[in-house]
Amino acid sequence: MKIIIVGAGKVGELLCNDLSNEGNDITLIETDSKILDKVLSYNDIMGIVGNGTDCEILKEAYIENTDIFIAVTQSDEINIISSIMAKKLGAKYTIARVRNPLYFSQMKFMSESLGIDRLLNPEAEAAFFISKNLEFPNALNVETFAKNKVTMVEFLVQKESYIDGIKLKDFKHNHFSNILVCIVQRGQEVFIPTGNFILKSGDKIYITGNPNDIQEFSKSLGNNDEKIKSVMIIGGGKITHYLIKILLEKKINVKVIEANSEKAKILSETFEDATIIHGDGTDNELLEEENFRNYDALISLTGIDEENIILSLYANKVGIKKTITKINGISLFNVLELVGLQSIITPKKIVADHIIKIVRSLISSQEENIETLYRIAENKVEAIEFKVPKTSMIINVPLKKLDIKENLLILYIIRNNKVIFPKGDDVILPEDKIIIITTEKYLNDVNKILK
Structure with a gap:
């Protein structure tokens, strides 16, 4: 496949790596030559310095022969305009990242009327991912299939748990016949296990089954799986905007702490049923003042990975049941293995x-x-x-x-x-x-x- 990617930000860089590894012919268009050179140095792809809305730049990239055009710059408008132009100039399929909540509410109309084949919103997808993870407070990760009819949930095998040392066929025969342990991650090794596979403490296991059986399995591990009724969110960006709406529809009590006064004001005016606090979410005094430790879940969504990690670690320390941490830097994941954070959200990976x-x-x-x-x-x-x-x-x-x-x-x-x-x-x-x-x-x- 011949693919043109416009924008060498976090998503663009990840796509260049993944799609080139899958054997596709990639051309990356980026206005900043230094950023472009950095991505080119790590990937076997072509690069052009320029703007994706420039007709001549698109022609230089052989847009007329392009199978897939992907616009993932920081600007929704550039992504939309460049995708329209690419389609007119001969690209077979166009994808534009659109993050603005105003545009998001009109995505179907925009797609049909402007001729863009697919509009994607990573923040809205991330908000949905977070809401699904809140349904299983003791799980590390939750994925859904078949329009939410099938769920895959990740758990950690704790030392001296009844599943520590159990053979999978015995687990199925003696405990949960309708649950399938389909993946086991042991250190750096990953297994699709057979019935003779024996679980060990420290394993991360992915199980599937209907939600009721998964809840019962979680309880059998000694977990308190009471539903999440209250959530504190640190950071009032775009993910938070979409997430508040979902949580309020689920009748969950929501409090947001946002350092930017304008963002806090907009959230407050948009969501009257949520509590919005203007302040520094890393300020311990403010957290205590807002009864931080009494919330069922903490979701760290600031723009700084390190802040999010520290907030989630602190929440774990004071006994908050569920923590979800936004991390953009993939390189930090090896460090996280040491500190044992709970659920992690990476918006750029979701959209990739x-x-x-x-x-x-x-x-x-x-x-x-x-x-x-x-x-x-x-x-x-x-x-x-x-x-x-x-x-x-x-x-x-x-x-x-x-x-x-x-x-x-x-x-x-x-x-x-x-x-x-x-x-x-x-x-x-x-x-x-x-x-x-x-x-x-x-x-x-x-x-x-x-x-």
């Missing part, structure tokens, strides 16, 4: 995964054959929801007779909006959706699950 899902669908010439894609366990495992076409080689064959690749597991079949936990005699039908997990990289077609 979303774009990669679209790219892979287009590569396979079946637009949107990939419904959902998550790269988890430090990107060592991919969880993918495929729509199965009528021409697929896997239909009408009992699963036990399919020659499926090693380290690949079919978790669920979704048929007519019903979730089926498959057994060996089950078959996949045309228009079904299947959810798989695999350690193989770059799967873009459902037929490629076969050897």
